[in-house]
Amino acid sequence: MFEQVDLKETFTELVRRASTDLPGEVVDAIRAGRNVEEDGSLAQKALDTILTNIVMADESSAPLCQDTGTPVVWIKYPVGVSTRRLEADFTEAVRRATKLKYLRPNAVDTLTGRNTGNGTGRAIPSIHFEEWDGPGLEVKMILKGGGSENVGAQYKLPDTGLEAGRDLEGVRRVVLDAVVQAQGKGCAPGVLAICIGGDRVSSFEHSKEQLLRSLGDTNPNPELAELEKRLMAEANELGIGPMGFGGKTTVLGVKIGVLDRLPACYFVTVTYMCWADRRAIVQIDEEGGLTWLS
Amino acid sequence: MAELKLPVSEKSVRDLEVGDFLELSGRMITGRDAAHKWLMEEYREEVAPFLKDTVIYHCGPVVNQKDDGSWEFIAAGPTTSIREEPYQADVIARYGLRGVIGKGGMAGRTLAGLGNSGAVYLHAIGGAAQVLARAIPRVEKVFMLDEFGVPEALWVIEVDRFPVVVTMDSHGGSLHDTIENGSKTKFDELLGRKG
């Protein structure tokens, strides 16, 4: 299955799209933010610069940001497809994309400090597999920047300092704390991708998975949908603004997912994604036909 | 918006205030972690003239070497500045820098150094790699390329209307402190607690 299909080429194109072209609804959210900022304010100037940058990157097929991030990938595959092959093909695609300068050589040997030079390394790219009933492949990817990754946070409830208990009010309190701690340092305005529950690892992973959702979607759980809305409004009242220059546009979206937990644990994980909220999705049918989504 | 020509005098820099939006034109130099450490290990005479009365840009660029051997910047956004906090004030004083460009702001030691030496912290737009690369039409020279590699080398560059915001000035003003304090007050209010 898929033996005749050149997956490396498709994966390389997926990386190019993610690195150079932001999803339309993210651009719309940045533009909407720009329009609510005061004319001539630093916030508006910052957002104007970002919007110009987005057009330039798209037109010249060049990276939106010089930190091209970690490729984090979720692949759904039908019964009988080798995940080893998929992993090898995707890794090769990252090498090609690096050579073509869609990506910066962005992997460093942690102990020696030496850059691997080809964009790949241990756990880079980071790929998650899931077998499904569909006949084709579905590949979703984000490019997760380092500056914004540095301001992510994981809380365990209860948190006495923040008076945050094990309920959605507790979640609200720690998430707002994460935004205050981050200030503009994660290249605000950002997207808050949150997971409630899970263990320390699954919680981070599931929070990142929230970045695959469209900014404009509605959470199927009405309570969480409500909390997403409220957190977005409250985060934007903090006055941090683009780059931390002050202003009304601190976050572009809030997405919350849930996992079950151990009785002893209640984690709330906040992944902060910068304005360069890069994502690309492709569906590949058995003949190699492609459907591009974002 | 004001244009600021580099090199710049101490007096012009002391006139700048937090919140000023500037477009820089002229010669500056890049440097990040390895460069700052190296500049403080001993006085680097060969680089000193390229630091005097100009600014150092915290940037690890993506560069391209053209067929004729010359260099160009193809992506050049700012990197996080706070890592240089242990060195910055001393590098400014020792080499007569008039400013620093980066993102995220810096802390008290640097802020005091800006006042003592007559310098400013300039915030570039994080992630705006294409806009900023295009404001760098020429790469003049590079120091320590073999030793430090592309991102960490000291690149002497010419900039043309490079957009920045003064977020820390020579009068003790810091936009970062103001915004952080404001957001904490609002945070306490949202959480229903007294500050």
Ligand code: SF4
């Ligand atoms: S946080 Fe995002 S936008 Fe900012 S430098 Fe890193 S990848 Fe680029």
